[in-house]
Amino acid sequence: MAFLHDMRFRAYFYQVVAIGVVILVGWTMFSTASGNLAKQNIATGFDFLSRPAGFVITEAAIAFEATDTVGRAILVGIANTVKVSLLAAIFGTLLGLAVGIARMSRNPLLARLALVYVELLRNVPLLLYLFLWYSLIILILPPVRQALNLLPGVYLSNSGLVVPAALVESGGSALLACLLGGAVAAFAIRRVSMRKRVATGRSNHGGLIATAAFVLPALLLWLAGGVGISWDFPTAGKFRLTGGLHVRPEFVALLFGLALSVSANVAEIVRAGIQAVNKGQWEAAAALGLARGKTMRLVVLPQALRIIIPPLTNTYLTVFKNSSLAIAIGYPDLVMVSNTVMNQTGQAIETIAIFMGVYLALSIAISLLMNWYNAHVALKER
Amino acid sequence: MKQALLSICAAALGLTMAGQASAAGTLETVKARGKLVCGVSLATPGFAAPDDKGRMQGFDADICRSIAAAVFGDGDKVEFVPTNINTRFQALQSGEIDVLSRQTTHTFSRDASLGLDFGPTVFYDGQGLMVAKSLGVASAKELTEAAICTLPGTTTAQNISDFFRAINGKFELVVFESPDENRAAFYSGRCEAITSDRSDLASIRAVANNPDDYVVLPETISKEPLAPAFRQNDSNWGDIVSWSVWLLMAAEEKGITQANVDEMLKSEDPDVQRMLGATEELGKMLGLDNNWGHSIIKSVGNYGEVFERNVGEGTRLGLTRGPNALWNAGGLIYSPPIR
Numbered sequence: 001m002a003f004l005h006d007m008r009f010r011a012y013f014y015q016v017v018a019i020g021v022v023i024l025v026g027w028t029m030f031s032t033a034s035g036n037l038a039k040q041n042i043a044t045g046f047d048f049l050s051r052p053a054g055f056v057i058t059e060a061a062i063a064f065e066a067t068d069t070v071g072r073a074i075l076v077g078i079a080n081t082v083k084v085s086l087l088a089a090i091f092g093t094l095l096g097l098a099v100g101i102a103r104m105s106r107n108p109l110l111a112r113l114a115l116v117y118v119e120l121l122r123n124v125p126l127l128l129y130l131f132l133w134y135s136l137i138i139l140i141l142p143p144v145r146q147a148l149n150l151l152p153g154v155y156l157s158n159s160g161l162v163v164p165a166a167l168v169e170s171g172g173s174a175l176l177a178c179l180l181g182g183a184v185a186a187f188a189i190r191r192v193s194m195r196k197r198v199a200t201g202r203s204n205h206g207g208l209i210a211t212a213a214f215v216l217p218a219l220l221l222w223l224a225g226g227v228g229i230s231w232d233f234p235t236a237g238k239f240r241l242t243g244g245l246h247v248r249p250e251f252v253a254l255l256f257g258l259a260l261s262v263s264a265n266v267a268e269i270v271r272a273g274i275q276a277v278n279k280g281q282w283e284a285a286a287a288l289g290l291a292r293g294k295t296m297r298l299v300v301l302p303q304a305l306r307i308i309i310p311p312l313t314n315t316y317l318t319v320f321k322n323s324s325l326a327i328a329i330g331y332p333d334l335v336m337v338s339n340t341v342m343n344q345t346g347q348a349i350e351t352i353a354i355f356m357g358v359y360l361a362l363s364i365a366i367s368l369l370m371n372w373y374n375a376h377v378a379l380k381e382r
Numbered sequence: 383m384k385q386a387l388l389s390i391c392a393a394a395l396g397l398t399m400a401g402q403a404s405a406a407g408t409l410e411t412v413k414a415r416g417k418l419v420c421g422v423s424l425a426t427p428g429f430a431a432p433d434d435k436g437r438m439q440g441f442d443a444d445i446c447r448s449i450a451a452a453v454f455g456d457g458d459k460v461e462f463v464p465t466n467i468n469t470r471f472q473a474l475q476s477g478e479i480d481v482l483s484r485q486t487t488h489t490f491s492r493d494a495s496l497g498l499d500f501g502p503t504v505f506y507d508g509q510g511l512m513v514a515k516s517l518g519v520a521s522a523k524e525l526t527e528a529a530i531c532t533l534p535g536t537t538t539a540q541n542i543s544d545f546f547r548a549i550n551g552k553f554e555l556v557v558f559e560s561p562d563e564n565r566a567a568f569y570s571g572r573c574e575a576i577t578s579d580r581s582d583l584a585s586i587r588a589v590a591n592n593p594d595d596y597v598v599l600p601e602t603i604s605k606e607p608l609a610p611a612f613r614q615n616d617s618n619w620g621d622i623v624s625w626s627v628w629l630l631m632a633a634e635e636k637g638i639t640q641a642n643v644d645e646m647l648k649s650e651d652p653d654v655q656r657m658l659g660a661t662e663e664l665g666k667m668l669g670l671d672n673n674w675g676h677s678i679i680k681s682v683g684n685y686g687e688v689f690e691r692n693v694g695e696g697t698r699l700g701l702t703r704g705p706n707a708l709w710n711a712g713g714l715i716y717s718p719p720i721r
Contacts, residue, residue: 042475043495055539058554066543135566143571144529158572159529239517239528239574240554249572250556327559330531330567336557340534342468346496349472 033349048345049074055340057332059248070341077337078358084251084333085320088258092319093312095259096266101296103271114267121264126257127325134253134329141249144240153233155241158249162234165245170228171221178217186210250331258319265315272311273304306377313370317363324359334358408612408619409669412453412480420446421465421479427585428693429485430462438462441692442483444682445504445610445627449481452626452674457681471496474611481612481623485579487537488609500609501624502631506705506714508602509541510580512587515597517574522601526551531564531573533557541604542577565589575599579606581693581701588698622668629675631717632657633684635708640683643676657720664720675720685715 003009037044049071056066061079064072102114121129138158142148147157153164168175193206221227234244277300285295326333334355342351412418422430422442430440438460447457465473465484474482475497485507486492488500511522511530519525526546532538534557546553556573558564565586568576576586580598587593612623633639636654638646647660655661657675665672682688689706693699707713 037475037497042497055543056553056555058556066547131563134563138567138570138572158570237527239525242527329563330556330558332557336534336559339468339559340539340557343534344537344540346471346492348468 043347044350046350048341048347048350051345053341054344057337059251059332070345073337073341074334074354077332077334077355080331080337081320081323081326081333082362084254084258084326084331085323088255088262088319088323089316091255091259092262092315093266095263097270099263099267100270100274103267104274118264118267121260122268126261126322127328129260130253130257130325130329133256134249137249137253147241153231153244155234159240160246160248160252162241162244162246164234165232165243167230167232168227169230171226174221175218175227178221179214182214182217186214189213248331250326250329253329254323254326254331257325258322261322262315262319265318266312269308269311269315270304273308274300276307277303306379309370309374309377313367313374316366316370320363320366321359408480408616409453409622411477416454417459417461418446418450418453418481419461419463419479420449421463421470421473421482421484422446423484424464424466426485426582428581428697428699430464430483439692441505441688442485444688444692445483446481447682448630448678448688449610449623449626451677451681452622452629452668452670455671455673455677457677471498471611474498474613477613480619481610483610485581485608486611487606488611489537492611497614498611499614499620500611501620502627502717503607503609503714504627505581505608507579507581507606507608509538509577509604509606510583510602511542511575511577511599512568512583512596513575513599514571515595519574519599522575522599522603523549523551525575526553528574529554529556529572531556531558531568531576532578533561533564534559537604538577538579545603577603581699584693584699584701588700618669622670625668625720626674626678628717629657629678629720630682630685630688631708631715632720633675633679634686634715635710635717638679638684640679640687643679647676653720 034044050069052067053070053073054066055073057064057073057076059080060076061083062076064076099114099117102110103118105111105114141156141158144155144157144159147155147159147162150156155162187210190206190210193204193209197204197206232243232245234241274296281299281303282295285299290299323333324335327336327339330336338351338355342348345351420443422438422440425431426440428440430438430442433439443460443462446460446462450460451457453459463473463479465479465482470482470484470486471492473479482498483504485505486500487507488503492498493500511525513519513525522545526549530542530553532542532555539555539557542553542555556567558567564576567573568586569590576583578586580602583598587596587598590596610623610627612620632653636646636651636657638654638657643658646654647658649655649658649660652661656664658679659665659672659674659676663672665674668674671677683691686703686708689703690696693701695702703711703713705714707715709716
């Protein structure tokens with residue numbers, strides 16, 4: 001019985017027991033619940049996903065009609081959630097980077113302003129901000145019938161921003177091919193020019209050439225008349241503007257609230273990252289004659305990035321989960337669509353299981369992606 | 383949201399334990415507990431909302447009281463459980479509540495698939511639309527292309543979608559979880575129209591800065607018969623709920639009121655005598671005291687009194703009886719004979 005005293009055996013044994021207990025409890029709950037549901041003649045299962053939804057979702061990232069299935073309605077919810085979280089993460093990161101650097105500024109006014117910005121955003125619940133932004137939009141802007149006509153075809157009202165929509169009528173695939181090819185070429189050119197520059201120490205115009213490689217093919221195609229674009233101008237209908245591209249206030253308020261909350265978190269992370277870079281790096285860069293801006297961009301930020309990535313993952317996970325606050329201000333995200341589905345089918349447990357599963361899966365995907373990126377930029381010790 | 387998740391967890395846990403609760407009949411469970419547990423709305427003035435003394439007031443709350451009065455002879459032996467719109471049925475299925483009296487529409491799929499049954503319709507409602515008078519709209523059919531605000535509640539979104547599909551019109555739907563945001567968006571002009579049950583539109587209009595600026599359009603786009611619900615396969619309990627409701631209606635028909643119920647005990651009318659337990663033993667057949675009918679009217683009054691006190695023309699909601707008048711006054715309220 002010597003193995004009973006083996007530390008490694010014990011460690012494994014306890015873990016196996018713990019997992020076993022969790023599985024047993026989970027399975028017992030699941031089987032009793034489904035047994036009781038069946039006994040009470042309550043419909044269970046996921047058949048309802050293939051039934052027609054019967055309700056409309058106006059703000060849909062993918063096309064949706066009332067005759068589509070419940071499953072597709074939930075898919076629309078997922079797409080809307082991903083759309084708003086992704087945009088909020090991008091805008092928030094760019095803004096947060098700027099604010100974080102401003103926090104470190106030697107100009108006291110700028111540094112203090114950045115501090116106030118961060119503290120105001122971090123210390124009030126996001127939900128209150130969402131109510132605030134949404135109320136501001138719908139109360140300050142005029143109703144749609146008195147919409148402000150900012151530019152020809154551009155209208156602003158409390159029903160959102162309406163701009164002319166560009167419809168690609170012909171040559172769409174050629175344009176896409178040009179853009180994709182351009183992007184690949186630009187990426188390759190930039191890599192080669194960077195390598196050349198590291199090897200020779202002389203600056204070349206790699207960035208400029210790469211940009212040209214990206215833009216020129218598509219531009220030439222367009223100028224040569226290879227793409228037919230027609231503009232769909234909004235026109236005044238009976239109650240509101242029809243046609244054109246609508247950016248609705250619910251989406252804007254949510255995007256604004258999420259992006260600002262991300263930016264405050266990112267600003268603090270960036271500040272911490274910059275401060276964690278050894279002071280000697282600044283002094284060494286100054287000794288080489290680099291200006292302060294260049295020191296920041298070329299010496300400090302690349303090193304700070306390694307420290308920034310792990311907490312940034314947390315921020316991205318938070319914004320993704322916080323997007324469920326959309327429900328308060330009428331943006332049809334996953335939770336909102338699921339709620340409507342629940343009300344119609346009465347199958348709350350299944351619907352909740354779906355949206356919890358989706359949040360879990362997407363959160364894990366974000367974590368994996370960020371971990372991969374982290375491993376990519378981490379200091380490689382050999 | 384967190385609250386919804388919590389209540390769903392609670393419902394799921396409840397379901398795992400529901401086996402024991404449903405083994406005994408609901409009546410025995412309720413009697414042993416000494417009070418009725420009744421699921422009502424979170425806070426809907428006129429239907430179920432606590433007053434300034436913390437007493438639950440409203441139409442749905444009074445239905446609960448009438449059932450409690452039938453069982454215990456005392457309409458105050460009720461515990462009101464505010465239920466979330468998403469988890470109300472789970473609360474009933476799991477045995478957390480004995481009766482669901484929560485502005486709940488009786489529909490086929492709920493009846494057939496949720497393990498519950500519905501009592502008699504206590505309130506005939508229907509979904510309507512409200513617009514600002516300044517819009518100059520006289521019919522819901524003119525609202526194509528308009529933006530319409532609504533709550534995700536029940537079948538509202540589906541009904542309005544069906545309505546516009548039938549007339550082949552497009553519209554923009556804006557759905558809010560919070561009633562306050564929903565109202566604010568409508569008042570600010572974000573939406574041209576707001577849609578909900580007509581009784582609910584009346585209360586939305588009542589709290590506007592200037593109620594006269596708004597008008598409820600004539601169309602009723604759906605049938606919303608609101609009825610109390612109870613667990614399936616407990617026919618004795620179902621009878622108690624149904625007949626408590628019908629007794630309220632029959633009492634109005636016979637002119638029995640909260641004020642004159644004691645005098646009515648001496649009435650010569652055999653129907654009234656049976657209802658109030660002066661003759662025969664109808665209460666015993668349900669497993670109740672014989673004076674159950676007397677207790678109900680003593681605690682809440684008759685159907686008309688319940689209506690007028692909570693949602694009638696004298697209240698903030700200011701609803702007329704309409705389809706909720708007695709059958710012999712042109713309405714739909716009709717009780718089977720109590721004999």
